[in-house]
Amino acid sequence: MRQTLRSVIPAGEIEARLERFQAALTEDALDGALVVQETDLVYLAGTGQSAHLVVPAQGEAALFVRKTLERAREESPLARVEPLRSLKHLPAALASCGLEGGRIGLELDVLPAAAYLGYARRLDGFELDDCSAALRRVRAVKSGWELRQVERAAEMLSHVHEWMARHARVGMTELELAAEIERELRVAGHQGPIRFRAFNNELFYGSVLAGPSGAVPGSTETPIVGPGPNVAVSKGASHRRIERGEPILVDLAGAWEGYLADQTRTFSLGPLPRRLLDAYEAAREILHRVADDAMPGVTGAALYERALELAGDLEGFMGAGDERVSFVGHGFGLEIDELPLLAKGWDEPLEAGMVFALEPKFVFPGVGAVGIENSYLVTGDGAERLTSAPEDLLEL
Amino acid sequence: MRQTLRSVIPAGEIEARLERFQAALTEDALDGALVVQETDLVYLAGTGQSAHLVVPAQGEAALFVRKTLERAREESPLARVEPLRSLKHLPAALASCGLEGGRIGLELDVLPAAAYLGYARRLDGFELDDCSAALRRVRAVKSGWELRQVERAAEMLSHVHEWMARHARVGMTELELAAEIERELRVAGHQGPIRFRAFNNELFYGSVLAGPSGAVPGSTETPIVGPGPNVAVSKGASHRRIERGEPILVDLAGAWEGYLADQTRTFSLGPLPRRLLDAYEAAREILHRVADDAMPGVTGAALYERALELAGDLEGFMGAGDERVSFVGHGFGLEIDELPLLAKGWDEPLEAGMVFALEPKFVFPGVGAVGIENSYLVTGDGAERLTSAPEDLLEL
Numbered sequence: 045m046r047q048t049l050r051s052v053i054p055a056g057e058i059e060a061r062l063e064r065f066q067a068a069l070t071e072d073a074l075d076g077a078l079v080v081q082e083t084d085l086v087y088l089a090g091t092g093q094s095a096h097l098v099v100p101a102q103g104e105a106a107l108f109v110r111k112t113l114e115r116a117r118e119e120s121p122l123a124r125v126e127p128l129r130s131l132k133h134l135p136a137a138l139a140s141c142g143l144e145g146g147r148i149g150l151e152l153d154v155l156p157a158a159a160y161l162g163y164a165r166r167l168d169g170f171e172l173d174d175c176s177a178a179l180r181r182v183r184a185v186k187s188g189w190e191l192r193q194v195e196r197a198a199e200m201l202s203h204v205h206e207w208m209a210r211h212a213r214v215g216m217t218e219l220e221l222a223a224e225i226e227r228e229l230r231v232a233g234h235q236g237p238i239r240f241r242a243f244n245n246e247l248f249y250g251s252v253l254a255g256p257s258g259a260v261p262g263s264t265e266t267p268i269v270g271p272g273p274n275v276a277v278s279k280g281a282s283h284r285r286i287e288r289g290e291p292i293l294v295d296l297a298g299a300w301e302g303y304l305a306d307q308t309r310t311f312s313l314g315p316l317p318r319r320l321l322d323a324y325e326a327a328r329e330i331l332h333r334v335a336d337d338a339m340p341g342v343t344g345a346a347l348y349e350r351a352l353e354l355a356g357d358l359e360g361f362m363g364a365g366d367e368r369v370s371f372v373g374h375g376f377g378l379e380i381d382e383l384p385l386l387a388k389g390w391d392e393p394l395e396a397g398m399v400f401a402l403e404p405k406f407v408f409p410g411v412g413a414v415g416i417e418n419s420y421l422v423t424g425d426g427a428e429r430l431t432s433a434p435e436d437l438l439e440l
Numbered sequence: 441m442r443q444t445l446r447s448v449i450p451a452g453e454i455e456a457r458l459e460r461f462q463a464a465l466t467e468d469a470l471d472g473a474l475v476v477q478e479t480d481l482v483y484l485a486g487t488g489q490s491a492h493l494v495v496p497a498q499g500e501a502a503l504f505v506r507k508t509l510e511r512a513r514e515e516s517p518l519a520r521v522e523p524l525r526s527l528k529h530l531p532a533a534l535a536s537c538g539l540e541g542g543r544i545g546l547e548l549d550v551l552p553a554a555a556y557l558g559y560a561r562r563l564d565g566f567e568l569d570d571c572s573a574a575l576r577r578v579r580a581v582k583s584g585w586e587l588r589q590v591e592r593a594a595e596m597l598s599h600v601h602e603w604m605a606r607h608a609r610v611g612m613t614e615l616e617l618a619a620e621i622e623r624e625l626r627v628a629g630h631q632g633p634i635r636f637r638a639f640n641n642e643l644f645y646g647s648v649l650a651g652p653s654g655a656v657p658g659s660t661e662t663p664i665v666g667p668g669p670n671v672a673v674s675k676g677a678s679h680r681r682i683e684r685g686e687p688i689l690v691d692l693a694g695a696w697e698g699y700l701a702d703q704t705r706t707f708s709l710g711p712l713p714r715r716l717l718d719a720y721e722a723a724r725e726i727l728h729r730v731a732d733d734a735m736p737g738v739t740g741a742a743l744y745e746r747a748l749e750l751a752g753d754l755e756g757f758m759g760a761g762d763e764r765v766s767f768v769g770h771g772f773g774l775e776i777d778e779l780p781l782l783a784k785g786w787d788e789p790l791e792a793g794m795v796f797a798l799e800p801k802f803v804f805p806g807v808g809a810v811g812i813e814n815s816y817l818v819t820g821d822g823a824e825r826l827t828s829a830p831e832d833l834l835e836l
Contacts, residue, residue, distance in 0.1 A: 053671060082659070092672060156553065158570065219629070231619045235670060249632075273632070
């Protein structure tokens, strides 16, 4: 456990991130960006305080803070961290960074429409465009410092077999089991909130799904969703009692200093039917062989196609029937849904420093789901595993 | 604990909500609304599946579902729950509800700008406007069925004194104590995620803050924020160790069937300094006297002014110095930040059926925060308390 109360993101990190973001803005023909989403502010300015970060494509970025200036100054290494008392001073703030017109990028994928329309009224003379693609490209490639946080998040997940042995019992509900595992994670230092960038998505630690629950599809583009506790939170663990001889899928996100890691393991109380064991072994085989192919230059689409080819005509791969999703993995970092995607049509090549979660899973309606997921780092010539829990399906 | 696996929102509820929403659309001169946010879909259609809900100001609403149609049909009582394979069919979907032009409301406060711009391109011939004010007005007044869920959420919080007695120890970190309390909530049936409507806001169960942590302000418009575990999650409990003789503020949101309740209590391990005990008693007195004044017809602004008057020149009320916030309470329901506001300038009168959390708190920089919060229901002639944990400050 960390003993210090507060650590900040090193100045060199922020400097390098801003430099890469400025290059990406130039690539996307943007003259600058106005960044306001909390997680993006943490990434680019080192603080999640309420603020506007102005990043000109060339020149010095500056942070204009609404609340609190003191915390923003403590946390951010930027030289210019200044108060912004009212949005009417925003044009002057932009001008002070050399931006007096031109194409300005906003985070259109997450910025609420009302806020966007408000900026459009205030920033007369600017052309407003989207900087989220540029930002997401930059964030996809992790630094050494970021990787050390991801490794701590991954390490948090390495004890899941002990936790399951300690807590999982026939007759407890999925939510009761989730309560125990979530407590273990929290005691291990888990930060709590997990950020999901996509609209209408959320992740609460992950999901603990037993038997048929593992095969309940839902609103999101993921192979496993689950019933959830109620119609308002219609994903994840439910009030259903765990029975003997059914698969228990435990998909968890570790979280340390804002950074995530993603891992799934499969368990059971008592023996599983042969076809589920076979499907688990197939998932594990797909995991290893796709991971073996991952290296700089290979596209996410190629890895997805490789997974499909390895799964062949096996039943239930990445969802049953019409519910099959067209992906097998995803990037992560400060958010659980970062780039790259290992998905149909994702033709961007992997680069060294990217991290991704690879999650081959098989779904059997009415019976359950089995599968495995590891997080990986793309190295110079391959992919290095980051999550280290034992890979065997554990029968308790 | 609920034994059934799935309960749905009664058809009569959805019918009444849609009727009130249609009246609100008419009041706001909107011809209809296109609703897509998950929580709003749950409220108006009874399902959080990925879908577009079309609500004409007059006539029958229909739900057009992307994923999954089966779950949406199981959960929603609407007669028309139909597939929508592609957004290009959206104009036809609107037309099938009698909307072939006119002013359509979107949830501009939560809808991402990119999605808004996409709708603007597809819905040529419509004037796009904001239906969030109409929806939030409707949601502010709870039905009997909704109140029963809120009561269950509030009941979940009534054991906090037992939990604190069981777990709180000198030398444990705020996060370790939070882990135990969160587990107790989860075992009591807490749904996990708590929805926050405002951009850049999140709430993870609430916050457990000891000593100086209680007085650390942050990015949000709340009197209490806390340091959080790291710069990425810069709110709530921290890695700081709890000491003897400091106030421990425990602010928690219960959550049942999507519905929330909000409660704060103050604790200590060993005796507190006199001025903190006095401040706690002042908070409790303000709580009672403001609650006594709450009834239909009274505005949120009047209750806020009353709280200010009662606090007089007492130090640290609702934040220290420049960090004082201009509110003393807020509505809640499916989201923690619903209407009404008990805040400066909130000139809307309370109505019977509204619920609100009232949270007088005192902040002492470097020392901590003390305070109390209850949730209330506005009745025909007053306000009825919903949260029932003992109100005494508990010295353990």
